[in-house]
Amino acid sequence: MERNSERLLTPGEVAALFRVDPKTVTRWAASGRISSIRTPGGHRRFRESEVRALLRGEPQVSGDLPPAT
Numbered sequence: 001m002e003r004n005s006e007r008l009l010t011p012g013e014v015a016a017l018f019r020v021d022p023k024t025v026t027r028w029a030a031s032g033r034i035s036s037i038r039t040p041g042g043h044r045r046f047r048e049s050e051v052r053a054l055l056r057g058e059p060q061v062s063g064d065l066p067p068a069t
Contacts, residue, residue: 008037008045017055 011022014034018025029036029044034054036044 007048009048009051011044011046014046014051017051 011025014025015022028034036046039045
């Protein structure tokens with residue numbers, strides 16, 4: 001079984017990078033601005049590569065949302 005070794009960030013870590021409150025990061029995930037992964041305990045985690053791309057201003061494409069028109 002292959003294991004993905006990409007680093008996952010907590011809402012607090014993402015919030016520190018963007019200088020916002022962790023609840024803001026959670027709202028971004030709920031609205032689809034950034035995708036998240038749920039742990040077995042229900043906590044959100046964020047792929048570091050996606051967070052870095054968002055910091056660079058690159059558009060995010062979610063597999064759950066249709067492309068913007």
